[in-house]
Structure formats: structure tokens, C-alpha cells
Amino acid sequence: MEKVKQSIKEFFGKIEKLTKVQRLSICIITLFVIIGGFSYFSYWPKSKRIKAYRSECKQLEAKLVKAKKNAADIDSFREKIARKKVQFKIVMQALPEQKEIPSLISSISRSGLDAGLEFLLFKPQAEKSQGFYAEIPVSIKVTGTYHNVAVFFDKVSRLSRIVNIENIKMSSGKSSRQSAITLNTSCKAVTYRFIDTKGKKKPKKKK
Structure with missing residues (x-):
């Protein structure tokens, strides 16, 4: 301890011998060393971290704004989904099942007879798969007057199931002074049925 005290006294004794200019220079140099050390070891690393945190904070704020916007729109999305589900159910109700096809075809034929038409051809064709439904x-x-044909098309459009009339072609038929002009009309009536892909089971492979 005595050696330490002696060293301190000698140090301060040397400082006392210095001029004011030398003392001021030592103070300024010491101050610069302290400030430089603080800046290099403490301020700059923390400043870099602060910049990184600020950048991350801006990104999080942008994500938060986007999340709030999506949360505000979620109710409208749910309403749209609900409306689409209702529309899908209505459309599905208009698509007949496989067991209803024969009676539907009979209804089309009966609509023509009720309209006063004479059938020359009535031929159901093979169905065409279109994914989740089949045509x-x-x-x-048929042969009959224009009025009879119009009544037939109207009756078909009023059926509970979807039936579209396509490829309509008309040509003049028999006519006389006593009876109205008859037309030979050819067309294609297309109905649809829903294909239940979930209900289908894959055939088991034989060993």
C-alpha cells in the first residue's frame, strides 16, 4: 500500500510541475479517449441495434395494418361464401339424380304431346361427363304449328329440373287452306345430372 501511495504522490507531483497548457492538453486528450472509447464500444453497437429494431418495427407495423384490413374484410368474405353456398344448393336441387333421369325424359316427351306436337324422333343419347356433372x-x-312448338319450349322451361333446348332448326311442312302451316322442327334437349365423386369407390385390385 505504501508503494502505491508513493507512486500516486509522485504522479500528482509530476502533474503539478506541468504548465497549464500541458495540463489542458492532457485533459483534452483524456476526454477524447473516453468519448472515443464510449462511442466505439457502447454507442455505435447500440445504434446499429436500434436501427435494426426500427426496421423490424416498421415491418411488423405493416404486417399489423394488413392483418387489421383482412380482419375487417373477413365478415364480407363470410357473407359471400354463405351466398355462394346457398346458390350452389339451389343449382344442385335443379340437377336431377340418376334415378330421376327416365322420369325427366318422360316429362319432356309428355310436354311435347300436351303442346299438340307429333314426334318424328325422340332419342336419348349417351351422357357426356363434364367433371362434377354430366350432360x-x-x-x-317434331311436327306442328309454330304456336305448338312455342308452347312445348315454354313447358320444358318450366320443368323443375334444368333442361336446355339447343340447335333449333325449323323447316316448312305440310300446309293447306283449311289447316295452319305446320313446321318440321329438330332440336336437342340437354339435361344435366350431378356426379357424386365422393361416393365412388375405387375397385379393389385382384390378387
Whole structure:
């Protein structure tokens, strides 16, 4: 301890011998060393971290704004989904099942007879798969007046199931002074049925 005290006294004794300019220079140099050390070892590393945190904070704020916007729109999305589900159910109700196809085809034929048409051809064709539904076309040729044909198309459009009339072609038929002009009309009536892909089971492979 005595050696340490002696060293300190000698150090301060040397400082006392220095001029004011030398003392001021030592103070300034010491101050610069302290400030430089603080800046290099403490301030700059923390400043870099602060910049990184600020950048991350801005990114999080942008994500938060986007999340709030999505949360505000979620109710409208749910309403749209609910409406689409209702529309899908209505459309599915208009698509007949496989067991209803024969009675539906009979309804088309009966609509023509009730309208006063004479059938020359009524031929159901092979169905065409279109993914989740299948088209079932029926080739039709009838003879009758224009009014009879219009009534037939109207009756078909009023059926509970979807039936579209396509490829309508008309040509003049028999006519006389006593009776109205008859037309030979050919067309294709297309109905649809839903294909239940979930209900299908894959055939088991034989060993």
C-alpha cells in the first residue's frame, strides 16, 4: 500500500510541475479517449441495434395494418361464401339424380304431346361427363304449328329440373287452306345430372 501511495504522490507531483497548457492538453486528450472509447464500444453497437429494431418495427407495423384490413374484410368474405353456398344448393336441387333421369325424359316427351306436337324422333343419347356433372342430350324431331312448338319450349322451361333446348332448326311442312302451316322442327334437349365423386369407390385390385 505504501508503494502505491508513493507512486500516486509522485504522479500528482509530476502533474503539478506541468504548465497549464500541458495540463489542458492532457485533459483534452483524456476526454477524447473516453468519448472515443464510449462511442466505439457502447454507442455505435447500440445504434446499429436500434436501427435494426426500427426496421423490424416498421415491418411488423405493416404486417399489423394488413392483418387489421383482412380482419375487417373477413365478415364480407363470410357473407359471400354463405351466398355462394346457398346458390350452389339451389343449382344442385335443379340437377336431377340418376334415378330421376327416365322420369325427366318422360316429362319432356309428355310436354311435347300436351303442346299438340307429333314426334318424328325422340332419342336419348349417351351422357357426356363434364367433371362434377354430366350432360344428357336427347335428339328431338317434331311436327306442328309454330304456336305448338312455342308452347312445348315454354313447358320444358318450366320443368323443375334444368333442361336446355339447343340447335333449333325449323323447316316448312305440310300446309293447306283449311289447316295452319305446320313446321318440321329438330332440336336437342340437354339435361344435366350431378356426379357424386365422393361416393365412388375405387375397385379393389385382384390378387
